[in-house]
Amino acid sequence: MLSKLQPPLDPEEAALIRAIVADPDDDTPRLVYADWLDEHARPDRARLIRVQCALEDLKTEERALLEKFGAQWIEEAYGRYGGEDHRFHRGFPEEVTMRFRTFLDHHATLNEYTPLRYLRLRGRLTDNMDDDLATLSRLPALQQVRSLEFDEPGVALPHSNYGPKGVEALASSSYLKGLQQLHLHSSQIGAVGAQVIANAPTFHNLTHLALTDRRLCPPDFDALAFLRSPNLNRLKEAQLGEQQYGDHALNYIRAVPNPSGPDAGPTP
Template identity: 35%
Template sequence: MSNAAHAEYDMQTEAEAFLQRIRAYPDDDAQRLIFADWLDEEGDPRGRFIRVQLALAHLPERDRARDKLVSEERLLREAHYEEWTAPFRGLVSGPVFRRGFVDEVKVEARQFLRHAHEIFAAGPVRHIHLLDVGGSLPAVMQCPYLSRLSALTVYAQHAGEPLARAVARSPHLVGLKVLHLGRNRFADDAAEQLAASPALAGLEELDLSENEIGETGARALAASPHLNRLTSLELRENRLGPAGAEALAGSERLVALRRLGLNDNGIGAPRLHSLARAHDLLRIPVLDLALNDLTFMGLQAIFARPTNADPATVRLEELHLSSNPLDDAGAAVLAKCSHLGNLTALTLSNCNIGDEGARILANSPHLNRVTVLDLANNPIGDTGFRAIHNSTHWRALRQLLYSPAGASHEMRRMLDQNYNRPPRA
């Protein structure tokens, strides 16, 4: 063996010692930084890539310091992608880097069963998308290698209740923090299986979007004794109805819930007006009620009626109401609601709000903490935008999304100068 070959072998052997520690402690950033130090000494750009991604992992999404790091990250990844993903070639597809290493991959269930050892030997993978589950469902959910995951996605397999049951009964998913099971034809019985599973007690994020879960399934999730660590629950495009939404928002079990996605769930149905605790939706810090056929009367049931609500339970910070027929009357309901005083983001795109609605919003004393306002695809012209621009209440506003077609050139220039400046370098 030549001297150069000896040197390369020694380097690979030493690198493997670091990688073993990272695989053994995948959540420990210190192990990755130690490896980055060694790589820096060896002149390997992977060390800088690890540092950049670790820095990004700890910066808030809107922090302007991210811009330069994101650019550097992209350049490093593009230059070395083939080299850094080589150990995974032929095993998985769609590798995604996080914190300096391949963290997320897609793999067919049969391939996972045959090559799980090689996949996890190639890097500290934490999130797997299982594809073509089919007849491999029972075996794959009993695979011990699942215990190495913090996140699992099984999307659009149309497997129904058997998939929910297999997940709920797997002894190897107790370490999961994130579970995505969208578009699997789940009905209420599938939701009940998941809600009853003690194996899922560590979940922080659960996505059951694009299924067929109704009010009964929603009530099962709301009553689960095992989901008290959930911070995010995504249920868009299901059939919860207003009572299912009320049950989830008012749950005394889902005590950590910060985000509830209820897009397209028929919440604006007439039954909403008869609910006693519709105002429980105000308890969720980030609430998505887009595409629910909510009219101004529906908003009144949720936002204007809770005269008996304890102000301490009102935690709403981000409200998404896009694609609901709110009209100017809906804007008036929001403007008058004193419970929206902590709101920082309000999304009202495609809600048929006109100049009068914009003027009413501009004069609201309860929306003075909003920093992001989305009014795109509404019939608002210069009159409405001028009211917002001149408002004495909207001084916290930093970003305004709107449709340019409704505004004059001068108004667009004024709005963009005030609200939509690019971040400073």
Template identity: 30%
Template sequence: MNEEDALLRAICEHPDEDMPRLAFADWLDEQGTVSAAWAELIRVQMALARGAGDPRERLVARERELAPVVVESWPERMGLPVGLMWQNWTRGFPFTLAGPGELIRAAHPRFAGRVPLCEFNFRGATDADLLALATWTEARLVRKLGVWTDTERITERAFIAMVDCEHLGKLERLRMERVQLTERAAVAFLDSPFMAGLLHLKLLVGGLGHLSSGTRERLRGRFGEYDVY
């Protein structure tokens, strides 16, 4: 592991702390023009996140100048594939990754332990995407998850793998389309200790008529009439 990877890993292991990000910004200052811009963006966004005080307008203006420079060059600098959207930059890093599920899986070795992601939005998702996600230890940072499919449906196997994933224990928001919510999958979802912290849920399952009355009542009692439909 080189020095850059070690510094990035420290950020991912302690995403709420300031010191790892400041240490990385100091290291970036030594690397060159684009890296120096990223270092400044980290410090500016950290100051804004703390409230900033009197110089807030100046910091916001500087953030607007720096962000396009850093964001445009950032994927290439990090060795990340094109076709993905790295969104919602906060404290110097994007916390949302959106794009085709296949591309997100392909990019995983490059962002794992290097980018403190808190949200994923999988487009054109398949079972393979959820089965992969269930093995990622860095999913422990994830608070929001969106899964959109095209013509395929997410099967029972992949859905259960996701709800049984201990790394998703901090998940707060979940939205999924075209889920094969079988009786077994629904019960696994309701009984999962790792889904206990969900605050907002939207599941498109094509109706609940195939589920037992007890399971339907449990779903509606916990999540409401229109959160699973």
């Protein structure tokens, strides 16, 4: 807790802070203050000032480079495959949205120019999306993928009909053990499909999970019991149906004893 009574500033330090307040867009007074902090045995605060000033400069340079060359670099990596919503991570367009069929046809060569780590898939291969997910789960190209999403949230597409069988196929994949984010926008997953995820060792590394099936609600689905699953103890964000849970909420849920557990008392 912050003290209500702050000690008076050193006059020299106060003057340096006034210079920063007078021109907050200029880094120079901040860097001068950082030098003063170093000279007065406060190197950590000085380091933070320099790091954050440098980051702002780098963000400006990043935007300029992407505006000038981004389209060219995306074309080099994905020109043969198309796709959209490309995003760069640490210098490479590792994030892409593409058609399911395109990914299936070219999965073996997609990593020639860039790591593929954030993948959103749209469309279908056959009339049975569960079978499509089974086909996908056997592709070695998934081994580097850290975020996997099917269809966009809020879009009710007729082919978003995969259910527990498709989820089981993903859960059985030996190529998805490094997955950290999973977003499934299907109205057919239900409590059975959710339980597959909760029990699957494949998904033990998940930090973000979105299941937008609106049927994931009482009385058929116990969200709190699901979120207490030991297999999902790394989750930092979750969406179940229309309910969203952040890191603080998840930590609280895990800390509260499960009233339906083996040690629970009788229900009145």
